Amino acid sequence: MGRVFLHQHQHHGQRHRFNREVARLIDEQTRYAAELELVMQNEVVAEGKETIAKERTVAAHEIARRAAEKALTAAQATHAAREKGLGVTERLQVLKQEYLLVHEQNLTTEFERLRVATDGATADINQPD
Numbered sequence: 001m002g003r004v005f006l007h008q009h010q011h012h013g014q015r016h017r018f019n020r021e022v023a024r025l026i027d028e029q030t031r032y033a034a035e036l037e038l039v040m041q042n043e044v045v046a047e048g049k050e051t052i053a054k055e056r057t058v059a060a061h062e063i064a065r066r067a068a069e070k071a072l073t074a075a076q077a078t079h080a081a082r083e084k085g086l087g088v089t090e091r092l093q094v095l096k097q098e099y100l101l102v103h104e105q106n107l108t109t110e111f112e113r114l115r116v117a118t119d120g121a122t123a124d125i126n127q128p129d
Helices: 002-047 050-083 088-126
Strands: none
Protein backbone atom coordinates (compact mmCIF):
# COMPACT_ATOMS: atom_id res chain seq x y z
CA MET A 1 0.00 0.00 0.00
CA GLY A 2 2.83 2.38 0.89
CA ARG A 3 4.59 1.67 -2.42
CA VAL A 4 1.56 2.56 -4.49
CA PHE A 5 1.18 5.86 -2.63
CA LEU A 6 4.89 6.65 -3.01
CA HIS A 7 4.75 5.90 -6.73
CA GLN A 8 1.68 8.08 -7.20
CA HIS A 9 3.26 10.86 -5.17
CA GLN A 10 6.46 10.68 -7.23
CA HIS A 11 4.48 10.77 -10.48
CA HIS A 12 2.51 13.75 -9.16
CA GLY A 13 5.78 15.59 -8.44
CA GLN A 14 7.05 14.92 -11.96
CA ARG A 15 3.84 16.31 -13.42
CA HIS A 16 4.24 19.48 -11.32
CA ARG A 17 7.85 19.86 -12.47
CA PHE A 18 6.76 19.43 -16.08
CA ASN A 19 3.93 21.96 -15.69
CA ARG A 20 6.30 24.47 -14.04
CA GLU A 21 8.75 24.10 -16.94
CA VAL A 22 6.00 24.69 -19.51
CA ALA A 23 4.77 27.75 -17.59
CA ARG A 24 8.34 29.08 -17.31
CA LEU A 25 8.93 28.78 -21.06
CA ILE A 26 5.61 30.47 -21.86
CA ASP A 27 6.40 33.28 -19.39
CA GLU A 28 9.86 33.68 -20.91
CA GLN A 29 8.42 33.96 -24.43
CA THR A 30 5.75 36.44 -23.32
CA ARG A 31 8.35 38.53 -21.47
CA TYR A 32 10.60 38.52 -24.54
CA ALA A 33 7.73 39.71 -26.76
CA ALA A 34 6.94 42.54 -24.30
CA GLU A 35 10.61 43.59 -24.23
CA LEU A 36 10.73 43.51 -28.01
CA GLU A 37 7.65 45.74 -28.19
CA LEU A 38 9.19 48.23 -25.75
CA VAL A 39 12.49 48.38 -27.64
CA MET A 40 10.65 48.96 -30.90
CA GLN A 41 8.49 51.71 -29.40
CA ASN A 42 11.53 53.47 -27.90
CA GLU A 43 13.35 53.34 -31.22
CA VAL A 44 10.37 54.88 -32.99
CA VAL A 45 9.92 57.63 -30.40
CA ALA A 46 13.57 58.55 -30.94
CA GLU A 47 12.88 58.85 -34.67
CA GLY A 48 9.75 60.91 -33.99
CA LYS A 49 7.59 59.11 -36.56
CA GLU A 50 4.22 58.30 -35.02
CA THR A 51 2.92 56.41 -38.06
CA ILE A 52 5.78 53.94 -37.93
CA ALA A 53 5.33 53.64 -34.16
CA LYS A 54 1.75 52.46 -34.67
CA GLU A 55 2.77 49.97 -37.36
CA ARG A 56 5.57 48.58 -35.24
CA THR A 57 3.32 48.31 -32.20
CA VAL A 58 0.79 46.35 -34.24
CA ALA A 59 3.60 44.13 -35.55
CA ALA A 60 4.93 43.58 -32.01
CA HIS A 61 1.46 42.58 -30.82
CA GLU A 62 1.29 40.14 -33.72
CA ILE A 63 4.67 38.67 -32.73
CA ALA A 64 3.45 38.30 -29.14
CA ARG A 65 0.23 36.62 -30.33
CA ARG A 66 2.15 34.20 -32.53
CA ALA A 67 4.62 33.51 -29.72
CA ALA A 68 1.75 32.55 -27.43
CA GLU A 69 0.34 30.26 -30.14
CA LYS A 70 3.74 28.65 -30.63
CA ALA A 71 4.15 28.13 -26.88
CA LEU A 72 0.76 26.42 -26.82
CA THR A 73 1.79 24.23 -29.77
CA ALA A 74 4.95 23.24 -27.89
CA ALA A 75 2.92 22.42 -24.78
CA GLN A 76 0.57 20.30 -26.90
CA ALA A 77 3.57 18.47 -28.38
CA THR A 78 4.78 17.57 -24.90
CA HIS A 79 1.29 16.47 -23.93
CA ALA A 80 1.28 14.15 -26.95
CA ALA A 81 4.70 12.85 -25.85
CA ARG A 82 3.29 12.20 -22.37
CA GLU A 83 0.39 10.29 -23.94
CA LYS A 84 2.94 8.13 -25.77
CA GLY A 85 4.42 7.21 -22.40
CA LEU A 86 7.63 9.24 -22.54
CA GLY A 87 9.17 10.21 -19.21
CA VAL A 88 9.49 13.74 -17.86
CA THR A 89 13.03 14.20 -19.18
CA GLU A 90 12.07 13.08 -22.68
CA ARG A 91 8.98 15.31 -22.64
CA LEU A 92 11.07 18.31 -21.61
CA GLN A 93 13.45 17.56 -24.49
CA VAL A 94 10.51 17.53 -26.91
CA LEU A 95 9.28 20.83 -25.47
CA LYS A 96 12.69 22.50 -25.65
CA GLN A 97 13.35 21.33 -29.21
CA GLU A 98 9.93 22.53 -30.36
CA TYR A 99 10.35 25.83 -28.50
CA LEU A 100 13.83 26.55 -29.89
CA LEU A 101 12.88 25.64 -33.45
CA VAL A 102 9.74 27.78 -33.39
CA HIS A 103 11.54 30.64 -31.62
CA GLU A 104 14.30 30.73 -34.24
CA GLN A 105 11.92 30.50 -37.22
CA ASN A 106 9.50 33.03 -35.77
CA LEU A 107 12.12 35.66 -34.98
CA THR A 108 13.87 35.32 -38.34
CA THR A 109 10.70 35.72 -40.39
CA GLU A 110 9.09 38.35 -38.16
CA PHE A 111 12.16 40.60 -38.01
CA GLU A 112 12.61 40.38 -41.78
CA ARG A 113 8.92 41.15 -42.40
CA LEU A 114 9.04 44.01 -39.91
CA ARG A 115 12.22 45.45 -41.43
CA VAL A 116 10.71 45.41 -44.93
CA ALA A 117 7.43 46.93 -43.67
CA THR A 118 9.12 49.75 -41.75
CA ASP A 119 11.60 50.48 -44.57
CA GLY A 120 8.62 50.94 -46.89
CA ALA A 121 6.84 53.18 -44.38
CA THR A 122 9.97 55.31 -43.95
CA ALA A 123 10.31 55.71 -47.72
CA ASP A 124 6.65 56.80 -47.96
CA ILE A 125 7.08 59.44 -45.25
CA ASN A 126 10.31 60.80 -46.75
CA GLN A 127 8.93 61.17 -50.28
CA PRO A 128 7.98 64.74 -51.21
CA ASP A 129 4.35 65.36 -52.14
